[in-house]
Amino acid sequence: MSDQNLQSDVSRRSVLKGAAAGAGVVAAGGFLAAGAGAGAASAAGKAVSLGSNQSDPAARKSDAAWVAAATKAGFDVKLNTVDHNTFQNQINSYLQGTPDDVFTWFAGYRMQFFASKGLATDISDVWSKIGKNFTKGYKTASTGLDGKQYFVPTTWYPWAVMYRKSVFKAAGVDPSSIITWADFIAACKVFKSKGLTPIALGDKGGWEAMGTFDLVNMRTNGYKFHVDLMGGRASWGDARVQKTFKNWESMFPYQNTNTLDLEWSDAAQLVLQKKAAMQVMGAFHASIYTDAADLADLALFPFPEINKANRRDAVDAPIDGYMLSKGASKNLANAKALATFIASTDYANAVLSVAPTALFANSNMPASDNAFVRQQVDLVKSSKYIAQFLDRDTRPDFAGPIVGPAIQSFLKNPGDKAKIATNLSKQWDALPPA
Amino acid sequence: MSTTRTDLTTAAGAKAPRRRRRRSNFTKKDRAVLFGLVGLPTVLHVLFVWVPAILTVFLSFTFWDGIGGVKNIHWAGFQNYHQIFTLYDAFPKALRNNALWLGFFAFVPTPLGILLAYFIDKNLKGSKFYQTAFYLPMVLSLAVTGIVWDYVFRTNGLVNSLLGNTNSETAISWFGDPHKNIWVVLGIASWRHIGYVMLLYLAGMKAVDPSLHEAAGIDGASDWYTFRRVVFPSLRPVNVIIIVVTVIDSLRAFDLVFIINRGRNGLELLGVLVYENIFGESSRIGWGAALATMLFLMSIIPIMVYLYQTFRADD
Numbered sequence: 001m002s003d004q005n006l007q008s009d010v011s012r013r014s015v016l017k018g019a020a021a022g023a024g025v026v027a028a029g030g031f032l033a034a035g036a037g038a039g040a041a042s043a044a045g046k047a048v049s050l051g052s053n054q055s056d057p058a059a060r061k062s063d064a065a066w067v068a069a070a071t072k073a074g075f076d077v078k079l080n081t082v083d084h085n086t087f088q089n090q091i092n093s094y095l096q097g098t099p100d101d102v103f104t105w106f107a108g109y110r111m112q113f114f115a116s117k118g119l120a121t122d123i124s125d126v127w128s129k130i131g132k133n134f135t136k137g138y139k140t141a142s143t144g145l146d147g148k149q150y151f152v153p154t155t156w157y158p159w160a161v162m163y164r165k166s167v168f169k170a171a172g173v174d175p176s177s178i179i180t181w182a183d184f185i186a187a188c189k190v191f192k193s194k195g196l197t198p199i200a201l202g203d204k205g206g207w208e209a210m211g212t213f214d215l216v217n218m219r220t221n222g223y224k225f226h227v228d229l230m231g232g233r234a235s236w237g238d239a240r241v242q243k244t245f246k247n248w249e250s251m252f253p254y255q256n257t258n259t260l261d262l263e264w265s266d267a268a269q270l271v272l273q274k275k276a277a278m279q280v281m282g283a284f285h286a287s288i289y290t291d292a293a294d295l296a297d298l299a300l301f302p303f304p305e306i307n308k309a310n311r312r313d314a315v316d317a318p319i320d321g322y323m324l325s326k327g328a329s330k331n332l333a334n335a336k337a338l339a340t341f342i343a344s345t346d347y348a349n350a351v352l353s354v355a356p357t358a359l360f361a362n363s364n365m366p367a368s369d370n371a372f373v374r375q376q377v378d379l380v381k382s383s384k385y386i387a388q389f390l391d392r393d394t395r396p397d398f399a400g401p402i403v404g405p406a407i408q409s410f411l412k413n414p415g416d417k418a419k420i421a422t423n424l425s426k427q428w429d430a431l432p433p434a
Numbered sequence: 435m436s437t438t439r440t441d442l443t444t445a446a447g448a449k450a451p452r453r454r455r456r457r458s459n460f461t462k463k464d465r466a467v468l469f470g471l472v473g474l475p476t477v478l479h480v481l482f483v484w485v486p487a488i489l490t491v492f493l494s495f496t497f498w499d500g501i502g503g504v505k506n507i508h509w510a511g512f513q514n515y516h517q518i519f520t521l522y523d524a525f526p527k528a529l530r531n532n533a534l535w536l537g538f539f540a541f542v543p544t545p546l547g548i549l550l551a552y553f554i555d556k557n558l559k560g561s562k563f564y565q566t567a568f569y570l571p572m573v574l575s576l577a578v579t580g581i582v583w584d585y586v587f588r589t590n591g592l593v594n595s596l597l598g599n600t601n602s603e604t605a606i607s608w609f610g611d612p613h614k615n616i617w618v619v620l621g622i623a624s625w626r627h628i629g630y631v632m633l634l635y636l637a638g639m640k641a642v643d644p645s646l647h648e649a650a651g652i653d654g655a656s657d658w659y660t661f662r663r664v665v666f667p668s669l670r671p672v673n674v675i676i677i678v679v680t681v682i683d684s685l686r687a688f689d690l691v692f693i694i695n696r697g698r699n700g701l702e703l704l705g706v707l708v709y710e711n712i713f714g715e716s717s718r719i720g721w722g723a724a725l726a727t728m729l730f731l732m733s734i735i736p737i738m739v740y741l742y743q744t745f746r747a748d749d
Binding site for chain 2: 090091093096119204256396397404405406408409412426427433
């Protein structure tokens with residue numbers, strides 16, 4: 001279990017990095033972190049404090065790289081890295097206390113929530129300058145409920161079906177032929193007959209299977225329903241949710257049975273070890289592939305089509321980035337200047353130099369020559385709609401403590417799906433007004 | 435505490451002491467010392483224990499997401515309680531698990547701890563070693579305990595290796611199966627609790643007047659009979675402590691299950707539910723406070739009743 005359990009509610013992106021750090025991170029999960037600051041910054045530099053949840057070694061390296069670039073560009077960045085789990089859990093009190101000027105966060109409702117609570121600084125004027133660096137989708141993802149921008153997107157990753165090319169080849173399954181649900185189930189049957197687990201799923205943390213829920217739901221009912229459901233404009237008691245659960249259930253015969261016993265990385269290991277054929281996961285699935293040859297064998301295909309009307313037109317592709325805290329108002333000019341820097345290719349190139357598989361929101365970045373990265377870009381380019389992720393698109397007090405356990409009980413007792421959905425809708429109605 | 439306070443007020447200038455007392459008054463220095471040793475801790479205690487506790491009870495009748503000041507706290511009446519009882523799936527499970535924990539602790543590790551204390555007190559060969567060995571788990575924090583036992587019971591851990599099946603598909607899932615995991619966890623918690631109970635009893639037994647032993651021996655009582663009829667009853671103060679500790683430990687159980695799977699899937703406990711709702715990105719302070727209030731009442735009422743009866747009998 002080691003570190004991953006301690007971080008089970010951490011965002012996928014960081015878990016992946018935590019996993020890469022391997023065991024023994026427990027001790028490192030401590031509170032504060034060293035300020036790997038800008039070194040001997042010039043006194044004349046534009047001073048900005050930066051709160052970061054990028055606490056594991058790989059992530060620290062990328063922070064250090066771009067902070068160094070920022071220093072060169074005339075900033076005096078005071079980097080304050082906090083253990084990821086702690087950062088997430090204390091975000092409320094952090095933002096209400098004396099937060100850093102700029103801090104790491106996620107796009108989606110999770111961003112809008114803090115913006116609407118008045119804990120973030122409006123950076124619409126920054127967007128009028130940096131807007132040209134991003135496609136319209138990113139601007140939408142950075143916009144609060146009041147129509148103003150509060151977020152600078154940096155990197156992202158899509159959710160899809162991850163697999164090893166060699167496993168598909170050995171079983172004689174052509175991944176490019178898997179378009180419809182029938183194709184998908186047929187492929188599952190082939191793998192099962194070869195003694196493999198067709199689909200690996202781990203949902204011990206309660207968030208991992210939300211990715212599969214999102215995809216099945218968007219394929220079944222369309223992107224708009226996903227948005228309505230997350231926003232509370234559609235009810236969890238809706239018959240369409242039942243359809244989603246029903247379609248999802250048809251995957252269960254091809255899935256490992258001990259889903260609640262495995263972390264996402266345990267399930268990913270099954271794919272890596274060629275015991276399982278596929279995993280529906282974020283692209284950070286790749287982070288457990290330490291061997292270059294294994295990594296070259298990794299590929300993905302879009303989640304199959306369920307309802308012809310929706311094709312494969314939507315994908316979960318969560319975006320990470322930065323926000324300006326309320327406290328930044330005391331240092332507004334410098335904080336906004338740093339936000340502008342983060343939106344530049346100087347930032348992205350600095351990160352790229354230490355994280356070659358990172359995917360950037362900035363449209364001025366050249367295309368990567370890594371095949372797996374290119375697949376991710378193509379996947380998102382071919383998708384009409386981009387969703388974030390269940391726990392980034394809906395109320396935080398609903399996603400984690402309520403939907404998480406509900407999906408776990410669905411995995412355990414799929415027969416209870418009607419009861420589970422009714423309870424979800426009642427619990428939504430019982431939420432205090434946001 | 436209360437007697438001390440009456441002492442203080444009467445001594446500090448009450449005109450007619452109701453009770454006879456040996457000291458008629460305190461010097462200034464005495465009063466300063468008393469204030470430092472009694473008054474100050476009392477003030478701190480009230481400030482940091484009772485005030486937050488009462489505020490928690492107040493918050494349990496409100497809606498609040500933890501953001502913004504008092505103006506963002508909205509009155510909810512009994513809604514939080516009502517919804518917890520009617521809607522919250524995890525609540526009955528947590529209640530059941532806490533009750534199970536309490537029952538299990540009362541009937542398994544506590545008697546076992548007493549038994550161990552009885553044997554070790556007989557000065558068997560190597561009793562010092564056993565004493566240390568049994569107490570050792572108590573030195574580890576439950577968080578560490580959780581990690582250690584995870585290696586024993588995880589799918590590809592020690593137990594499954596010994597059973598010869600570590601296949602992640604078919605091996606026994608000790609922590610993942612909601613019908614098994616609570617028992618595994620209770621076993622782990624007992625492993626720790628036994629040593630604690632043993633040590634408390636051992637300390638108590640060392641203090642028992644040896645002449646009681648001798649008198650019983652002369653009367654022809656067996657060792658076990660002496661223990662049951664003579665030593666054990668004279669250990670009443672220790673029993674009080676054990677009962678209080680058992681109730682409190684069972685109700686506040688948290689860290690072990692939190693380490694294993696954040697208290698889900700069969701391992702729900704009230705303490706975890708409080709934490710999950712109050713901390714983290716998703717603050718439902720009122721909801722969590724309502725759970726905390728119920729937990730507080732559950733732990734304090736039985737203990738107060740018990741202590742009251744015990745000490746009244748002593749008077």
